[in-house]
Amino acid sequence: MYRGAIYTRVMSVRGMSEQTLLVLTALAEQPLHGYAIVKAVHELSGGRLELRVGTLYGVLDRLVADGWAxxxxxxxxxxRLRRYYRLTGDGLRALAAEVTRLEATVRAASTVLRAVGGLA
Known part of the structure; x- marks a missing residue:
């Protein structure tokens, strides 16, 4: 898991991609197969994000390699063969850490926007 530990440290500074965040979020509820993950990510993003198959399996391969799924x-x-993926305990912790990081970022940006009159 040495590679996973390095990845986690980098993510704590830089954050994870939106695709990774949404795939982890989709898998947090239940194990899903590829097409169901694509649909869930589309719904979670409010229709903004359309995962292509190559992108999805690239994300899943990294998540599996890092022990997050x-x-x-x-x-x-x-x-047709359907392969289901599920979130691991490490994946759930990574998702929770990213949500906490994003919430702190939003709080900081909101504070600045309120100070300059850009947010009610």
């Missing part, structure tokens, strides 16, 4: 099960549906 793992393969849950596989099943065949209408002749």
């Amino acid at each position: 793992e393969r849950d099960r596989e099943e065949v549906h209408q002749g």
Whole structure:
């Protein structure tokens, strides 16, 4: 997990991508297969984000390599293989840490905006 520890330190400074954040959020509720993750991310983003298959599996591969997600099960549906992924405890902690980081950032920006009259 040495690579994961380095990744976590970098993320605490830089933050994670929106795609990663939303994939982790989608998986926090229940294990999902690829297409269900794409749909969940689209809904969570209010329709702003359309994950392409290559992007999704790149994110999932990194999450699995870092121990934040793992393969849950596989099943065949209408002749096609569906691979389900689920969030790990480390993934849930990473998601919670990112939410905390983002909330602090929003608080700081809101304070400045209020001070300059840009936010009611």
